[in-house]
Amino acid sequence: DLATTLDPERAHALDRAHVFHSWSAQAALDPMVITRAEGSRVWDGQGREYLDFSSQLVFTNLGHQHPRVVAAIQEQAARLCTVAPAFANGTRSEAARLVASHTPGDLDHVFFTNGGADANEHAIRMARLHTGRHKVLSTYRSYHGGTHLAVNVTGDPRRWPSDHASAGVVHFFGPFLYRSPFHATTEAEECQRALEHLEQVVAFEGPGTIAAVVLEGIPGTAGVMVPPRDYLAGVREICDRYGIVMIADEVMSGFGRSGRWFGVDHASGGAGVVPDLLTFAKGVNSGYVPLGGVAISDAIFATFAHDRYPGGLTYSGHPLACAAAVATIRTMEDDDVVGRAAALGDDVLGPGLRALAERHPWVGEVRGTGAFWAVELVRDRATKEPLAPAGGSSPEMAAVLGGCKERGLLPFTTDHRIHVVPPLTTTPDEARAGLRILDEALTAAHAAA
Numbered sequence: 001d002l003a004t005t006l007d008p009e010r011a012h013a014l015d016r017a018h019v020f021h022s023w024s025a026q027a028a029l030d031p032m033v034i035t036r037a038e039g040s041r042v043w044d045g046q047g048r049e050y051l052d053f054s055s056q057l058v059f060t061n062l063g064h065q066h067p068r069v070v071a072a073i074q075e076q077a078a079r080l081c082t083v084a085p086a087f088a089n090g091t092r093s094e095a096a097r098l099v100a101s102h103t104p105g106d107l108d109h110v111f112f113t114n115g116g117a118d119a120n121e122h123a124i125r126m127a128r129l130h131t132g133r134h135k136v137l138s139t140y141r142s143y144h145g146g147t148h149l150a151v152n153v154t155g156d157p158r159r160w161p162s163d164h165a166s167a168g169v170v171h172f173f174g175p176f177l178y179r180s181p182f183h184a185t186t187e188a189e190e191c192q193r194a195l196e197h198l199e200q201v202v203a204f205e206g207p208g209t210i211a212a213v214v215l216e217g218i219p220g221t222a223g224v225m226v227p228p229r230d231y232l233a234g235v236r237e238i239c240d241r242y243g244i245v246m247i248a249d250e251v252m253s254g255f256g257r258s259g260r261w262f263g264v265d266h267a268s269g270g271a272g273v274v275p276d277l278l279t280f281a282k283g284v285n286s287g288y289v290p291l292g293g294v295a296i297s298d299a300i301f302a303t304f305a306h307d308r309y310p311g312g313l314t315y316s317g318h319p320l321a322c323a324a325a326v327a328t329i330r331t332m333e334d335d336d337v338v339g340r341a342a343a344l345g346d347d348v349l350g351p352g353l354r355a356l357a358e359r360h361p362w363v364g365e366v367r368g369t370g371a372f373w374a375v376e377l378v379r380d381r382a383t384k385e386p387l388a389p390a391g392g393s394s395p396e397m398a399a400v401l402g403g404c405k406e407r408g409l410l411p412f413t414t415d416h417r418i419h420v421v422p423p424l425t426t427t428p429d430e431a432r433a434g435l436r437i438l439d440e441a442l443t444a445a446h447a448a449a
C-alpha cells in the first residue's frame with residue numbers, strides 16, 4: 001500500500017495540493033521532504049544528510065528509528081492494535097506504571113491523552129473541579145498548546161489570534177534574568193522579585209478565585225529559561241498557602257530533555273519540587289506515536305474517586321502509543337539516557353555554545369541544561385535588540401538558518417533564537433559537528449549582513 005508514497009517529488013506535490021500546515025501561511029510553503037531518518041540524522045528527497053539538532057519538534061528524545069521502540073510498536077501492532085479506553089490493557093498499564101515510577105512525589109495516577117495541549121486542558125479541568133474555582137494563572141513567556149484553552153494559557157504571541165477572556169486566564173511574568181521584567185541584576189534578586197510579583201497578582205486577582213498556576217518545569221519554546229534555584233519552591237509555597245493547584249507542564253522539559261527526568265527535578269538545588277499535576281507528551285515515547293498525559297497526585301485523585309471525572313478521549317492510552325512509551329522508558333533506564341543527556345550538556349553543548357558566544361557578536365546569551373539549550377541572537381549586545389521580532393523572522397535570521405541547512409544541520413528556531421535540542425542519544429562527536437556548522441553559519445551570515 002505504501003510503495004507509491006516513496007517518491008519525494010510526488011510527496012512534495014501532493015503535500016502542496018492537499019496538506020494544510022500548522023502555524024503557517026499556506027501559499028509560500030516549501031516543506032523539506034524527509035525520506036529516511038536514523039538516530040540523530042535525517043535525509044531529504046535529494047538524498048542530502050542533515051544532523052537533526054531539533055529532535056523534530058523537540059520530541060525524538062531517543063533519536064529516529066530506535067530499534068527497541070520500533071520493535072515494540074511492531075509487536076503491539078501484530079498482537080492488538082487498539083482497544084477502547086474503558087478496557088484494561090497490559091501495555092497501557094505498564095506504561096502508566098513506568099511513568100509513575102519517574103514522576104516526582106505522589107504523582108502516581110496517569111490519565112493518558114493524545115498530546116500536550118489536551119494534557120493541559122485536562123489538568124486544568126481537574127484543578128477547576130478539585131478547587132471549585134475557575135481562574136488560571138500562567139506566564140507570558142510560555143507555550144502550552146494549540147487548543148482553545150491551552151493556547152489561551154500560552155503566553156507567547158501565538159495566543160493573540162485566539163485570545164478569549166472567557167478562557168479565564170491571567171498572565172504574569174516568570175523569572176528571566178537576561179530580559180528581567182523586574183530590573184534585577186542577580187538570579188537571587190530575579191527570583192525574589194518574580195515571587196513577590198506572583199504574590200501580588202494572586203492578591204489582586206483574588207486567591208479564592210484561582211484554580212491553578214500553570215508553569216513549564218523549564219520554559220522551552222519561549223527560550224529555555226532554567227528557573228532560579230528557589231523559584232519553583234516559592235511558587236509551591238504560594239500555591240499551598242492559597243489552596244491553588246500547581247500544574248507543571250513537562251511536555252517539552254520532561255523525560256530526560258534537561259538531564260534530569262523532569263525539569264522540576266532541578267529545583268531547589270536538585271532536591272526538586274512536587275507539583276499537584278504534571279503534564280507530559282513528546283519525549284514520553286520519543287513521539288513515535290502520539291501520546292500525552294497528566295500525572296495526578298493522591299489528593300486530586302481522591303476528588304474523582306467517587307465523583308465521576310467528566311472528560312475523556314477515544315484514544316486515551318492507545319496501545320500502540322503506550323507500547324512506544326514502555327520501550328522508550330525502559331531504554332532510557334537501561335542505557336542511562338538521562339545521564340547521557342546531562343553529560344552532553346555539561347561536556348559538549350554547554351562549553352561549545354559558551355565558546356561560540358565569545359566569538360560571535362550576535363550571540364547575546366546562551367543558556368540551558370542537558371540537551372536543552374537556547375542561543376539568543378541580538379543586533380547589539382548592549383541594547384539586546386532581538387535579531388528578529390517576536391513571532392516573526394528577519395533576513396539575518398533567515399541567513400543563519402539557511403546557512404545551517406546548506407551545511408547539513410537542522411536547528412530549531414523560534415523568533416530570534418536558535419534552540420539546540422538534539423536527541424538525548426546524540427554522540428559527543430555528532431554534537432561537536434553540529435556546533436561547528438552553527439559556528440560557520442553564524443560567521444557567514446554576520447559577514448554578509
Ligand code: PLP
Pocket residue numbers: 057114115116117118120143144145146216220221249250251252253281282292
Ligand atoms: N506544552 C509545552 C511546554 C510544549 O512545548 C508543547 C508543544 O510544543 C505543548 C504543551 C503542546 O503539545 P502538543 O503540540 O502535543 O499538543
